[in-house]
Every structure is written in structure tokens, then in C-alpha cells.
Amino acid sequence: MSNLQEIGDRDGWRCWLCDEPVDPDMSVNDPRGPSVDGIATAKKSKAKAVQERLAHRACNTRKGAVKPVVPWPDHLFVVDPAPIVGVVEQLSRKGGRVAVARCPGESDAEAAAQWLVDRLSRFAPELDVTTRIDAGGGGYLLVLETR
Structure with missing residues (x-):
């Protein structure tokens, strides 16, 4: 597992789920604080690779162990948006x-x-x-x- 600073720097200190800024100085226990989300990606082999991304603690917790949902913003007028x-x-x-x-x-x-x-x-x-x-x-x- 990489450290939080490396992942935050690589991801530009933005939550990959909500796309809002993540404060690197905020407590990791705060809902808006930084956390690392490990995303399992299916490969052709039986082994799964894990990609680590920066997320707010609350976004990471809300997602849990299910496939993430990246929402389309409400200000866009789209019909039948694809996931x-x-x-x-x-x-x-x-x-x-x-x-x-x-x-x-x-x-x-x-x-x-x-x-x-x-x-x-x-x-x-x-x-x-x-x-x-x-x-x-x-x-x-x-x-x-x-x-």
C-alpha cells in the first residue's frame, strides 16, 4: 500500500468519487478528511489488481465495498445518462x-x-x-x- 501523501500528490488532492478538493491537513477521521480507496480491477487472469485512489473519508465510507457511482451533475440537462x-x-x-x-x-x-x-x-x-x-x-x- 502506498502512503497517503504519494497518492494525494498523484491525484492532485481531489476526491476521485465526488471530484471535490481534499484538504491534506484535515484529520483522516473527519468526514471531509483524506483516505485511500483501494479499487479492485478485474484482469483477464484470475488475480485482481488493486488501484489506489484518493477519496474523502465520507465518500469512501459511503461507497463501501460496492462498485462506485460517479454522478452526473444536476446542472446538466441530460436524459438517460450512462453510468x-x-x-x-x-x-x-x-x-x-x-x-x-x-x-x-x-x-x-x-x-x-x-x-x-x-x-x-x-x-x-x-x-x-x-x-x-x-x-x-x-x-x-x-x-x-x-x-
Whole structure:
């Protein structure tokens, strides 16, 4: 297990779950204090690799031992948003493209695309992605693609 300072420095002192800043000087017992979350990642072999990420104590506790949920923000107007963690896992394994949300207006889709690329730059920095917006059916489809 790595130490908290190394993980915090690597993750820019931001919680990987809520994307809010983590204060490195706050007590590790405080709900907003820093903690290390060990994420088991499935590999093709039977062994699982563990990736360590920085999280607030409360975010880490709330997640528990279940698959994390990274929420889409309320200020974005998206319909049927895809679960971000599942999309990242799929694109990391296979590459390609995934439709991640529908938006009623082009400006809504552009705002969602900008937020998603920014969020993924911290959530999954190893995943190189772009977005595409496709018009159709009276709305706009937001597509995430690997490069």
C-alpha cells in the first residue's frame, strides 16, 4: 500500500468519487478528511489488481465495498445518462465509442461533453477520449470515443 501523501500528490488532492478538493491537513477521521480507496480491477487472469485512489473519508465510507457511482451533475440537462464507471471500464477494455447521454438541445450536449471530458481527465487520466455530438430524433446524442 502506498502512503497517503504519494497518492494525494498523484491525484492532485481531489476526491476521485465526488471530484471535490481534499484538504491534506484535515484529520483522516473527519468526514471531509483524506483516505485511500483501494479499487479492485478485474484482469483477464484470475488475480485482481488493486488501484489506489484518493477519496474523502465520507465518500469512501459511503461507497463501501460496492462498485462506485460517479454522478452526473444536476446542472446538466441530460436524459438517460450512462453510468460513468461502466463506460470507463468498457472503453478501457475494448476502446471504441459509447453513447453516454441524450440532450434536448445542442448547447446542452456541448456543456455535457465539456464537463465529461474534464471529469474523465481526473477520474481516468490514462483514458484518452474525445466526444462527438450527433443530431437526430429531435435531440442530440453525446458519444464518447477513445483516440
